Amino acid sequence: MEELMTAIRVVPMEHYFVLSFLLFSIGMAGALLRRNILIIIMCLELMLNSVNLLLVALSAWFGDAGGQVMVFFIMLVAAAEVTVGLAILVQLKRNAEGVDINQLNRLKW
Amino acid sequence: MLTLFYLLAAVSVIAALVVVAAKSPITSVIALIVCFLSIAGHYVLLNAQFLAMVHVIVYTGAILILMLFVIMLLNMNEEVEKRKPVLARISAVVTGGLLLLVLLAATRQGLNLSASGDLAGGTGLVKHIGTVLFREFLIPFELSSVLFLSAMAGAMMLAKKDGTEHINLPPSSEPDEA
Numbered sequence: 561m562e563e564l565m566t567a568i569r570v571v572p573m574e575h576y577f578v579l580s581f582l583l584f585s586i587g588m589a590g591a592l593l594r595r596n597i598l599i600i601i602m603c604l605e606l607m608l609n610s611v612n613l614l615l616v617a618l619s620a621w622f623g624d625a626g627g628q629v630m631v632f633f634i635m636l637v638a639a640a641e642v643t644v645g646l647a648i649l650v651q652l653k654r655n656a657e658g659v660d661i662n663q664l665n666r667l668k669w
Numbered sequence: 670m671l672t673l674f675y676l677l678a679a680v681s682v683i684a685a686l687v688v689v690a691a692k693s694p695i696t697s698v699i700a701l702i703v704c705f706l707s708i709a710g711h712y713v714l715l716n717a718q719f720l721a722m723v724h725v726i727v728y729t730g731a732i733l734i735l736m737l738f739v740i741m742l743l744n745m746n747e748e749v750e751k752r753k754p755v756l757a758r759i760s761a762v763v764t765g766g767l768l769l770l771v772l773l774a775a776t777r778q779g780l781n782l783s784a785s786g787d788l789a790g791g792t793g794l795v796k797h798i799g800t801v802l803f804r805e806f807l808i809p810f811e812l813s814s815v816l817f818l819s820a821m822a823g824a825m826m827l828a829k830k831d832g833t834e835h836i837n838l839p840p841s842s843e844p845d846e847a
Contacts, residue, residue: 583704
């Protein structure tokens with residue numbers, strides 16, 4: 561197992577920062593860009609995962625397992641959130657005839 | 670190792686772009702699966718094997734397949750999504766780019782991270798994670814089961830088909846022409 565080595569000694573830490581920021585920005589732009597609620601949920605998942613990647617990289621960098629436990633809890637919360645979000649989506653599709661985010665503009669007032 | 674990292678990073682970024690840009694929701698979900706598998710590859714490279722397994726099982730195996738189920742059950746594949754107005758789309762892309770710029774600028778020179786732990790990479794193994802999880806994080810771990818129970822009950826209550834009246838949107842409530 562020791563020869564399956566960690567990349568943190570080879571790859572500079574800044575690379576992980578740049579990759580995580582790229583994924584987070586793409587998710588942010590997608591959440592603003594699209595109108596399908598399902599795709600917005602997927603973009604939120606993408607943003608969560610970019611943060612998870614950065615947490616794992618920092619945890620490996622500092623040799624602290626707390627970051628990886630944190631990622632584990634983030635995954636648990638994301639699973640619960642997606643369950644409830646998809647239930648809301650199904651109900652929305654059934655009652656409001658669509659998954660368009662602009663149909664929910666009556667929530668503004 | 671470095672080329673493997675670049676390969677996985679390129680796959681992640683391209684798949685993320687496909688998620689945002691694809692027309693059909695099925696394509697988006699499959700691109701997201703590819704993206705998450707490459708992120709699991711990053712976890713393996715970082716020697717976080719427990720998280721790599723959990724990531725593949727929970728995200729790829731459960732969450733995204735659930736989304737695929739929802740798309741296919743609701744027949745969302747055939748409807749054409751109306752696009753936002755051009756100004757909104759341009760400003761969304763500009764917002765993403767500005768966010769990237771700010772994040773990069775904020776961490777460009779402020780990070781003088783010195784590795785304090787051992788870089789031997791034993792932190793992500795199942796044994797170590799399990800020890801930490803059940804020693805220091807036992808209470809949050811148990812509380813997450815309560816969270817799951819409430820999420821399950823909430824999802825079942827929300828998705829239940831009840832006999833109440835529907836919302837009945839007026840057909841003129843689509844502000845597309847604005």
